[in-house]
Amino acid sequence: GIQVEQSPPDLILQEGANSTLRCNFSDSVNNLQWFHQNPWGQLINLFYIPSGTKQNGRLSATTVATERYSLLYISSSQTTDSGVYFCAVEPGNMLTFGGGTRLMVKP
């Protein structure tokens, strides 16, 4: 099956810093989504982005489908950004999740 790798696995930032999270996938996909899981387990959908670039406030994402990667940018990070960020891809019609990037933003 398709492989989804996220990097870095762990990231510690000082509040206000910017960061880039990466998601590589091993095959063509029809769908790519980014999620944020807060410390209590809630998964929130951030972006549906099979290709191109989208922005939502301090977050933006870019997917280059032909090169099989996606990037999630977090600018001016806040402590509430802490948690785990997952990308999930859909080669067929079921999502396959990566291992996540665990982010801690320190005040």
Next chain:
Amino acid sequence: ETGVTQTPRHLVMGMTNKKSLKCEQHLGHNAMYWYKQSAKKPLELMFVYSLEERVENNSVPSRFSPECPNSSHLFLHLHTLQPEDSALYLCASSQGTGTGNTIYFGEGSWLTVV
């Protein structure tokens, strides 16, 4: 609030117990899912229901038994579980199961098997 509600949020059960997890979605979606999230592992898809019919079962042990009585409700019946089944169980829903459907997750049920 994502429109997907799971109960209970926390459950501790013995290996001989029988319990159930409940999920309800208020989004008018036609597809519902159970995922398992264990420590240090990616989310694993367990079951998918579309219009109340099971369309995917990822080789899940029979001690996990799903039930979808209607498109808004999904249950996961648990019996004779093992300690390694301790995990966060996430319910999700989407409009359909085809490409392009955004998936919405509940808050999860933390299960501990003792």
